[in-house]
Amino acid sequence: MLIVETIAKIRRLFREHRSIREISRELRLSRKVVRKALRSDKTAFAYKRQHQPRPQLDGHIARLDALLAEELAKPKRERLSLTRLFEGLRAEGYAGGYDAVRRYAQRWFTEHAATAAGVFVPLAFAPGEAYQFDWSHETVRLAGVTTQVKVAHIRLCHSRRFLLRAYPRETQEMVFDAHEHAFRFFGGSCRRGIYDNMRTAVSAIFVGRQRTFNRRFLQLCSHHLIEPTACNPSAGWEKGQVENQVRTARNRFFKPVLRFETLADLNHWLEEQCRLWAATAAHPVQRDRTVQAVFETEDQPALIPYRGAFDGFHEVEVVASKTCLVRYDYNRYSVAARVAGRHVQLRAYADRIAVFLNGEIVAEHRRCFGRYQTIFNAWHYLPVLARKPGALRNGEPFRDWDLPCGLAQIRERLRAHADGDRQFVAILSAVPEAGLEAVEAACIAALSARLFSADAVLNLLARGRESLPPTSVPTPAGLTLGIEPAADCARYDGLRALEAI
Structure with missing residues (x-):
């Protein structure tokens, strides 16, 4: 050569x-x-063999082509290895070696796989027609701790405007919350949503395009008048815009590693960055206009107006333990003492936990995303404390109880008394009826008078309630007397005369 x-x-x-x-x-x-x-005018000469002799394989080429065509039609996870194909040919009489089969199969897959799956059709969408949704995993530092967050990507297909929002999980309530923020951000929703086959949306996959969507997810779509569409398995090109956005957003927004104190701060920053990007980025089709300009003039007028927030929760039924706790997502939350031992409905939102009994709320907490933690509300245990005041000293819910200043000082003063716990519980027992503010005011008044007993606080509380003037009840106009009755005591003298007879 x-x-x-x-x-x-x-x-x-x-x-x-x-x-x-x-x-x-x-x-x-x-x-x-x-x-x-x-x-010759050539600048280089190379010899290329026109025909590669395969004395053993040539007689089995047709059979090998048929086997390779069958494997190409299967999903990648179900394809046989080249070793298995070689063993099948040996069983049918092939006497050659494995390398000849391997080289031929690799060339065959290179030629045919590119033709079958490597060519795509560009997609076009009308204004307001569709949006695409996907998740990505990114690394950030929150409060100095390296954390992996799940970022929801919602992208309008026509104008290419998008919103990013970070969450600790990819659960269904996070999907609902991401949609609500996106629709408020865009000012409305599209007529169709394009998703992959995520479990929070799709319950069952059948042949072709047929899907069974999750019931709660269908409620979200019904609320916002969206028609959900699921892609074929392993067909990411069907939502190629948001697939490409994942890589673009990672390089643009998440490198170098972002540093924020809270997840809320990160989401606020991401929303502002999405606004700035839309105002400056050129639209990929209409190159003379920005993404924001195309959104305002074409996409936004075609959106379905925002219909208000969907109550996006994931509900499970749990049993409240005898210690007034319910368990969810590896953590425990306190509930009102009256539901201990009963079945309750726990609703998990993206940022909070709410517990209901027959439609009545019995507990609400800020959601915890750690593991094996217990979140208490000491007021849930007040009825139990009234029966067992000794639990005030060592009870776990009361260990770091954040009480108002007056109540906290009264508690410290009563620690020295033998029955100090019982007296303080008597003061706390007045809170459900009188209200925390009134009890706190009575405690402050008792402290100013240098009185620290429960009797003094309850006495001051009662005085404050008695001093309030009674509320006047207005008399309806139809019940007003036209003639006022006159008092005439002389009429009773006639009754005395009758008695004498």
């Missing part, structure tokens, strides 16, 4: 009026090769 440098040397020497024999002797090449380089 003649390389480029050798051909250049031959031609330079010939231009110096060197003969073919001299060039051949100097470069140690045959005169035939020198003549070939001088007579």
